[in-house]
Amino acid sequence: MVPYDRTERTGGITMTFVQIIDCKTSRFDDINRLMDTWVEQTKGKRTATHAVVGKDHSDASHFIEIVEFPSYEEAMRNSNLPETDKIFREMVALCDEMPTFTDLDVVRDEQLYTDTARRFFQTIAVSGELPSIDDLVAENYHDHDPANEQDTMGMDALRREVEMWRGGFDFEFEIRDQIAQGDRVCTQWTWHGTHKGEFMGLPASGKKVAMTGCTIQRFGEHGKIVEAWWEYDRLGLMGQLGALDALER
Structure with missing residues (x-):
C-alpha cells in the first residue's frame, strides 16, 4: 500500500x-x-x-x-x-x-487446496480397504448430490456413500481441469469404472463404464473439505449398465 x-x-x-x-x-x-x-x-x-x-x-x-x-x-x-x-x-x-x-x-504459486482436492479423488479410488480421509475432510462435512434425496451430512455418512460406490465398482478418476478461487476448488473429472458388484439393484456385469462430472469443494480454515457440490452424468452411467433398456422397449 x-x-x-x-x-x-x-x-x-x-x-x-x-x-x-x-x-x-x-x-x-x-x-x-x-x-x-x-x-x-x-x-x-x-x-x-x-x-x-x-x-x-x-x-x-x-x-x-x-x-x-x-x-x-x-x-x-x-x-x-x-x-x-x-x-x-x-x-x-x-x-x-x-x-x-x-x-x-511471484514465480511459483502453490494451490494447496487444489492438491488436497486431487488427493481426495485419488484416495477414495484406492483399491482394497478405504484409507483414512480424516486429514482431507472435516467431521462436519456437508455433501450436495442431486442424485440423493437428502444431503450427506458428516464424515460417517460420506464414508457410507463412498463405500456404496466402491462396492459396485473398481474405479479411478481422471482429473481433467481444476480452478481455485478463494476457499473453493472446482474439479472437472472423468470417472472410469468396472462394474464388479451390485449397484442400484443391478448385479455385477463386468462392464467397463465411464462418466464425466464436476465437483466444487469448499475448504475450511483448517484446510479440510467442509462442503461439496456434485454434478455428473448418472443417467449416462445407468444407460451403460443396461438399466434403461427396459424403458426403451
Missing part, C-alpha cells in the same frame, strides 16, 4: 506481484483502525486482490502484512492513490520503527 519506486523488471512479462510490509508497533489496534479507514476511502479504486496480516508468535509487537496485486503495474496504481500516501504517513507515525518493504514477483 506504500508508494515506492522500482526500475528492475522481468522482460515486460506481467505476473502476480506481492509486497511484504514488516513493522513493529505497540499500537496495532490503532493501525488496524487506520487500515479500515483506508479500505473505506479507496473503495472502487484500490487494486490489491488479497491481503493477509500476521502477528509474530514469539513477539506480540511484530506484524507482517502480505498484499497481493495482479501485477507490478497495478501495485503502482495502488501506491499512487492520494489516500494511500496519506494513510502510509499516519501508519509510520504509529510504528515503533520505520517499517520495511519487500517487493516480490
